[in-house]
Amino acid sequence: MSVFWLVISGTLTGAVGPGISVLYAVYGELITERAGRINLGMEGCLLVGACFGFIATAETGSAGLGVLAALTAGGLLAAIHACLVINRDTSQIAAGLALTLFAGGVTAYAGRDYVDSIITGLNPIAIPGLAAIPVLGEALFRQDILAYVSYALGPILWFTLQYTRWGLSLRAVGESAAVAFAAGRNPALLQWTAIVLGGALAGIGGAQLSVGLTHTWSEGMTAGRGFIAVALVIFGLWSPLRGMLGALLFGGAVGLQLQLQALGAPVSPFLLDMLPYLLTLAVLAVWTGAASRAMPEGLKGILRTG
Amino acid sequence: MSAENLETSPNQDNHTGNGPPLLELRGITKSFPGPAPGTTIAANDGIDLTLRRGEIHAVLGENGSGKSTLMKVIYGYHAPDASKVSPDSYRWLGRPALPGSPAAARRLGIGMVFQDFSLIPALSVAENVALFLPGQGRMLRRRQLVRRIEQFAGEYDLEIDPRQRVDDLSLGERQRVELVKLLLAEARLLIFDEPTSVLAPHEVDGLFRVFSALKDNGYSVLFITHKVREALAVSDNVTVLRRGRVTATAPSRRFDAPSLVAAMVGAENAPPSAAPEPASAAPAVPKPPQTPPAHPPTTPEQTGGAQKETALEFREVSTGRAPRPLSRFRGTTPGGLNAVSFSVRRGEILGVAGVAGNGQRALGEALLGLEPVRRGSILLFGQPVTGHTVSDALKGGVSVIPENPLSDAMVPDMRVDENLLLAGLGRGRPAGFWLNRNTIANRAEAIRAGFPLTMAGPAAPVRSLSGGNIQRVMLAGELGQGASIFLAYYPTRGLDVLSAGATRRLLLEQSNAGAAAVLVSEDLDELLALSDRLLVMYRGRIAGEFAPSEASPQEIGLLMTGHT
Numbered sequence: 024m025s026v027f028w029l030v031i032s033g034t035l036t037g038a039v040g041p042g043i044s045v046l047y048a049v050y051g052e053l054i055t056e057r058a059g060r061i062n063l064g065m066e067g068c069l070l071v072g073a074c075f076g077f078i079a080t081a082e083t084g085s086a087g088l089g090v091l092a093a094l095t096a097g098g099l100l101a102a103i104h105a106c107l108v109i110n111r112d113t114s115q116i117a118a119g120l121a122l123t124l125f126a127g128g129v130t131a132y133a134g135r136d137y138v139d140s141i142i143t144g145l146n147p148i149a150i151p152g153l154a155a156i157p158v159l160g161e162a163l164f165r166q167d168i169l170a171y172v173s174y175a176l177g178p179i180l181w182f183t184l185q186y187t188r189w190g191l192s193l194r195a196v197g198e199s200a201a202v203a204f205a206a207g208r209n210p211a212l213l214q215w216t217a218i219v220l221g222g223a224l225a226g227i228g229g230a231q232l233s234v235g236l237t238h239t240w241s242e243g244m245t246a247g248r249g250f251i252a253v254a255l256v257i258f259g260l261w262s263p264l265r266g267m268l269g270a271l272l273f274g275g276a277v278g279l280q281l282q283l284q285a286l287g288a289p290v291s292p293f294l295l296d297m298l299p300y301l302l303t304l305a306v307l308a309v310w311t312g313a314a315s316r317a318m319p320e321g322l323k324g325i326l327r328t329g
Numbered sequence: 330m331s332a333e334n335l336e337t338s339p340n341q342d343n344h345t346g347n348g349p350p351l352l353e354l355r356g357i358t359k360s361f362p363g364p365a366p367g368t369t370i371a372a373n374d375g376i377d378l379t380l381r382r383g384e385i386h387a388v389l390g391e392n393g394s395g396k397s398t399l400m401k402v403i404y405g406y407h408a409p410d411a412s413k414v415s416p417d418s419y420r421w422l423g424r425p426a427l428p429g430s431p432a433a434a435r436r437l438g439i440g441m442v443f444q445d446f447s448l449i450p451a452l453s454v455a456e457n458v459a460l461f462l463p464g465q466g467r468m469l470r471r472r473q474l475v476r477r478i479e480q481f482a483g484e485y486d487l488e489i490d491p492r493q494r495v496d497d498l499s500l501g502e503r504q505r506v507e508l509v510k511l512l513l514a515e516a517r518l519l520i521f522d523e524p525t526s527v528l529a530p531h532e533v534d535g536l537f538r539v540f541s542a543l544k545d546n547g548y549s550v551l552f553i554t555h556k557v558r559e560a561l562a563v564s565d566n567v568t569v570l571r572r573g574r575v576t577a578t579a580p581s582r583r584f585d586a587p588s589l590v591a592a593m594v595g596a597e598n599a600p601p602s603a604a605p606e607p608a609s610a611a612p613a614v615p616k617p618p619q620t621p622p623a624h625p626p627t628t629p630e631q632t633g634g635a636q637k638e639t640a641l642e643f644r645e646v647s648t649g650r651a652p653r654p655l656s657r658f659r660g661t662t663p664g665g666l667n668a669v670s671f672s673v674r675r676g677e678i679l680g681v682a683g684v685a686g687n688g689q690r691a692l693g694e695a696l697l698g699l700e701p702v703r704r705g706s707i708l709l710f711g712q713p714v715t716g717h718t719v720s721d722a723l724k725g726g727v728s729v730i731p732e733n734p735l736s737d738a739m740v741p742d743m744r745v746d747e748n749l750l751l752a753g754l755g756r757g758r759p760a761g762f763w764l765n766r767n768t769i770a771n772r773a774e775a776i777r778a779g780f781p782l783t784m785a786g787p788a789a790p791v792r793s794l795s796g797g798n799i800q801r802v803m804l805a806g807e808l809g810q811g812a813s814i815f816l817a818y819y820p821t822r823g824l825d826v827l828s829a830g831a832t833r834r835l836l837l838e839q840s841n842a843g844a845a846a847v848l849v850s851e852d853l854d855e856l857l858a859l860s861d862r863l864l865v866m867y868r869g870r871i872a873g874e875f876a877p878s879e880a881s882p883q884e885i886g887l888l889m890t891g892h893t
Contacts (some may be wrong), residue, residue: 190469203460
């Protein structure tokens with residue numbers, strides 16, 4: 024019983040930390056996709072965020088400047104994507120993948136002197152009172168500042184999409200750029216905004232990983248989190264709130280794996296690593312009806328064949 | 330918006346000519362690039378039109394007569410030819426006001442409902458309306474918006490739930506949403522492009538009642554139709570277009586059906602026996618005298634044996650994905666068939682009525698073997714063929730004239746004669762292994778010669794043809810193959826009145842020669858005139874079956890929209 028409880032509380036505690044960077048990427052991809060575009064360069068945006076956020080923090084000693092650098096790097100990388108797919112009408116799949124590979128190369132080069140260096144970075148701040156709640160307090164309210172911001176961002180994003188004119192315009196563009204244009208909106212501008220904003224959010228997520236969670240930089244440290252985020256957006260049926268759940272699930276899989284490893288359970292960590300992917304695959308297979316109804320019309324040409 | 334209703338007091342000043350007209354067009358000309366480089370085609374050629382406040386104005390014309398182009402010029406979507414524009418070309422309330430964009434037209438107070446609505450299916454009614462209202466702060470005030478929509482909808486008896494998603498609405502309901510959208514945006518001139526094409530007959534009556542109510546509140550309505558009856562039903566004035574020119578314009582009480590038909594098709598083409606059925610535009614070309622009325626189903630010259638032979642039978646045929654029991658989004662797969670049973674004998678024409686998208690397309694897909702039959706069976710001349718391939722169907726004597734010839738049955742970049750040959754190739758009648766240009770040309774020429782409609786030359790690539798010309802090539806290819814079972818989708822769509830009449834005659838001839846035909850059409854008049862029996866489809870089911878003589882359009886219309 025007490026072992027079981029330990030695993031549960033340990034998993035929950037461990038779930039939130041690794042989930043935050045993914046959550047930022049989920050938000051970013053979600054904004055992009057609600058505007059009718061897809062950015063498979065999310066992995067690249069996370070990576071440049073992690074790398075340049077770390078470098079800026081290490082050089083200036085200021086984590087705030089680090090986050091700012093990460094945000095800028097992610098936004099700039101996404102701007103390349105926006106330019107390619109909106110202005111040059113390139114394949115979104117090819118552009119996104121190429122950007123991710125490009126980011127891998129750039130960060131390996133730029134970060135080569137920083138591998139294994141350690142910074143102070145962002146540290147957990149316990150929220151007085153809330154942090155004392157058993158299990159949940161430990162899991163949710165002993166995190167760094169970027170985690171708290173991410174908690175708030177989900178509902179804010181949801182509200183923005185549902186209850187503001189800008190949100191409505193963005194959704195309209197994602198559903199039908201032609202109708203939105205006829206209604207006096209500027210589809211290209213709205214999609215540019217969405218893609219760049221999305222990349223910047225993923226950049227922050229990258230910074231959370233290097234500057235906040237691990238305090239280190241290593242080559243390719245995002246390990247596919249950007250791609251997981253793309254899948255989790257589908258898993259969450261393009262809703263920011265369900266997206267939060269998805270990110271928690273991913274974090275939970277990581278947390279559980281660490282707990283089981285610590286206990287010496289005979290399950291390979293490689294198998295556990297697959298958990299979020301397996302869940303997403305299951306969702307894709309089972310929720311097709313719901314997913315195709317929730318999917319923005321503008322994505323259907325890319326994501327669906329029939 | 331209540332202010333507007335007060336300001337435009339009903340009617341009194343409208344017909345007395347008090348003040349300038351709402352809209353005045355003088356000499357509107359709009360040309361598009363022609364098929365040959367450097368040439369142009371005038372879709373609108375010196376059109377005049379005057380519209381007063383509180384007037385309902387019908388613009389009548391055949392397909393391609395320039396109606397839609399004119400509406401789009403008024404709505405600022407097309408710019409008229411610059412060389413012909415003067416300050417007098419376009420006056421709004423007496424002032425020159427040619428709008429350079431739809432947004433500019435909307436600012437004047439012009440709203441337009443396009444044929445394929447500009448609504449976003451995934452958004453709610455209220456959200457769709459909000460999208461089109463000019464900026465009113467950053468926040469969406471949903472509750473306020475819902476109230477205003479309900480208020481307008483109530484005033485005109487439009488049943489709309491502002492919270493519903495648009496993709497759950499019928500086409501008629503979507504049209505009402507479009508209308509409310511315009512009213513909320515404070516449009517005073519409401520333009521409707523073929524508004525009745527998506528409606529069942531009783532819904533058409535409803536729409537016309539709404540037009541009258543709008544008129545009483547001082548709105549002006551401009552609507553396009555190609556049906557004479559509709560032009561005469563509610564309008565104060567009618568303008569008839571033919572080949573981009575105004576051939577008649579006058580108060581509607583000065584017109585009757587024959588005079589409007591004459592203006593539509595040109596005096597030289599008007600049917601000599603002044604329109605036998607004034608209620609409809611379709612019979613402008615009457616049924617050929619040699620064919621008796623489609624009743625009784627079999628004609629005397631047929632042998633007793635052939636009379637009874639059933640050519641095509643559907644037994645409880647279902648297609649599409651089975652509805653999943655636990656799905657929140659359950660329901661039949663859109664467009665699929667649901668336990669459809671019917672049979673057609675030789676020499677019989679079976680009409681299929683229904684609003685587009687209620688399973689008509691699946692009929693053809695199942696018959697041709699394009700879509701697997703999930704349950705039930707299809708029989709050709711008594712032989713079950715379920716699970717057959719397209720090639721089997723063609724060899725079995727099936728011929729399908731598809732909904733969209735260009736995308737479904739033709740290779741756009743190939744020449745007319747190559748496409749004609751293609752139609753025969755599938756039936757196991759290839760011209761040997763090698764394609765001999767001469768053989769192809771001879772075959773094509775033979776088909777052309779036997780075909781009563783003027784057709785494009787054999788060397789033209791199909792892509793370069795107009796919709797009507799493509800339809801003619803399609804008809805020539807299919808009707809010329811001597812098939813014994815026809816399934817024709819909207820065979821007269823895009824054709825002028827004369828070609829449409831000839832096409833109907835061809836179908837009747839094929840039927841009299843012993844072919845079985847299934848005719849899918851949105852034109853109830855056409856169906857009633859040609860069919861021996863009539864099916865009504867709704868959501869993939871047969872909602873009713875009639876003999877044309879015992880069916881009233883109202884009754885059929887109710888079945889078409891799911892009322893029983």
